Amino acid sequence: MSFWVTVIRQVGRNLRQTWGSQLMTLLTVSLSVLIFAFFYLIYTNMLSLGDKLGDDLTLIVYLEEEPGPELQQQLIKKITTFDEVEDIRFISSAMAYERFAGQLGQNEDVLDDMPKDFLPPSIEVIPLKNLRSLNQVKLFSAYLAKLPGTLKVQYGQEWVERFYYFTKLLSIVVLLSGTLLILTTIFMVAYTIRLTILGRQDELELLKLVGATNNYIRIPFLLEGLLQGILGSTIGITALYTLFHWIKLRFSGPGLLNLFEFSFFSPIVSMSIIGVSILLCTLGSYSTMHKFLRI
Amino acid sequence: MNNNTAEPSETMIEMIKVSKLYPPDVVALKDVSISVAVGEMFFIIGMSGAGKTTLLKLISSMEPPTKGLIEISGNPIHQLKGFKLARLRQKIGVAYQDFKLLADRTTAENIAISMEVSYKKPSIIRKRVKDLLAQLNLTDKHNTITCELSRGEQQRVTLARAIANSPTMILVDEPTGNLDATTTEKVMQLLTKCNKSGATIVIATHDDSIYRHTSHRIMELREGRTHAIVGGNGT
Incomplete structure (x- = not known):
């Protein structure tokens, strides 16, 4: 009989003997993977959403009065002194009025009684894509606010800040659920293997x-951990995939979720999560074996 | 086994001034020296507590000696580790006094275990198990869980497991303790057959019916010491 056939038979025996605790471990591993992957999926989607929103980030500098061509050049020079920017657009009061009227559409007539220059002139500053962190945007905004003739600077501060703190919170949740995944997989698998070892001490x-080699005795336990990892993480990821598609179908109508393009993990990320889970489970089984299996 | 394949005239077991002490101060064996040749049948006799089982445990490397040297086929057995020790143990079949059977497994599975560790083909294992069960009058117990067997049957299963892998050395501890006269004879016939096919046999017993008329060497232990070695060429 070949080594592997014998070892696989041993694994089968182990699983049959301790099927109750094996099942509990499998469920725990699956659940841990599901929880971690769930938060990680939200986090990655939020990051890509943030990237997308960041692409549209525009700082609007409202001015006291329309700058002449010379002042415009001076302002451009001042703005680019802080950092290079992608684009600088000067919007006159008249242009602002037209744009606003266009946005009102059929209700444009509400502006009939208003003077054409009631909106202040402004500068639209589109920062470079590398200006991503909230602090950098804040610094740039403060710099622009100090430019001569500036009324105020707007870039949707409140929204951007909330979004930033939300993604920060998510990253903490992802870290915590990752820790949960590590602890549960290692300890649960280690505990189950320990039970198997204690239950099979005589054997x-x-x-x-009778002359079994160390590998003959050890490898079935390692395979047990490996199997827990493969099955547990696959079940966890598959459950999340099913849940993701169910939510997408269920909430596919007009609503908040439809504003954003949510996507599932790429195959590489899914495989990485499965791979790491397998590694953790095998590690759990190895550590117990090292501790309790004296050969 | 190592590369020095044993020839018939070579020594299988070499024990020089071997002692075994159990804490706090129990002397199980004291300065025992024996030399058993390849293919020899050797009896160890003595009263309960004389040290017979301890001697077998030391030879089978279940326990290390406190003092002295034990060599099996020229290998100092207590210095061997890992793969080499496992390979050597595959060549030693041991029938333990306490049987060491897996109570939740069938008779056939218990016998097969010693062949599985050396990766024998399933068809060979099945055939060998059947043959052994037939020789020991246990054919009808093939699929019986060993905890449901009588003491005598369990003893025979232990013996079957010890010889199943065709080892070069068979250590048997009280092989007939729970057997009737007819079964004792069958067991001894089986061991003699193994011996004739080249295996070294060491039998620890206090049942004089199995060594009374033997021409093989007999070592008597008393309180852990060699009292006498009789029989064989030296008689």
């Missing part, structure tokens, strides 16, 4: 006496 003793 292991006999195996040593």
Whole structure:
């Protein structure tokens, strides 16, 4: 009989003997992977949403009065002194009025009684894509606010800040659920393997006496952990995939979720999560074996 | 086994001034020296507590000696580790006094275990198990869980497991303790057959019916010491 056939038979025996605790471990591993992957999926989607919003980030500098061509050049020079920017657009009061009227559409007539220059002139500053962190945007905004003739600077501060703190919070949740995944997989698998070892003490003793090699005794336990990792993480990821598609279908009508393009993990990320889970489970099984299986 | 394949005239077991002490101060064996040749049948006799089982445990490397040297086929057994030790143990079949059977497994599975560790083909294992069960009058117990067997049957299963892998050395501890006269004879016939096919046999017993008329060497232990070695060429 080949080594692997014998070892696989041993694994089958182990699983049959301790199927109750094996099942509990499998569920725990699946649940841990599901929880971690769920938050990680939200986090990655929020990051890509943030990137998308960041692409549209525009700082609007409202001015006291329309700058002449010379002042415009001076302002451009001042703005680019802080950092290079993608684009600087000067919007006159008249242009602002037209744009606003266009936005009102059929209700344009509400502006009939208003003077054409009631909106202040402004500068639209589109920062470079590398200006992503909230602090950098804040610094740039403060710099622009100090430019001569500036009334105020707007870039949707409140929204951007909330979004930033939300993604920060999510990253903490992802870290915590990642820790949960590590702890549960390692400890649960380690505990189950320990139970198997203790339950089969007599057999292991006999195996040593009849000449079983260390690998013959150890590898089934390692495979057990490996199997827990493969099955647990696959079930977890598959459950999340099913849940993701169910939510997408269920909430596909007009609503908040439809504003954003949510996507599932790429195959590489899914495989990485499965791979790491397998590694953790095998590590759990290895550590117990090292501690309790004296050969 | 190592590369020095044993020839018939070579020594299988070499024990020089071997002692075994159990804490706090129990002397199980004291300065025991024996030399058993390849293919020899050797009896160890003595009263309960004389040290017979301890001697077998030391030879089978279940326990290390406190003092002295034990060599099996020229290998100092207590210095061997890992793969080499496992390979050597595959060549030693041991029938333990306390049987060491897996209570939740069938008779066939218990016998097969010693062949599985050396990766024998399933068809060979099945055939060998059947043959052994037939020789020991246990054919009808093939699929019986060993905890449901009588003491005598369990003893025979232990013996079957010890010889199943065709080891070069068979250590048997009280092989007939729970057997009737007819079964004792069958067991001894089986061991003699193994011996004739080249295996070294060491039998620890206090049942004089199995060594009374033997021409093989007999070592008597008393309180852990060698009292006498009789029989064989030296008689």
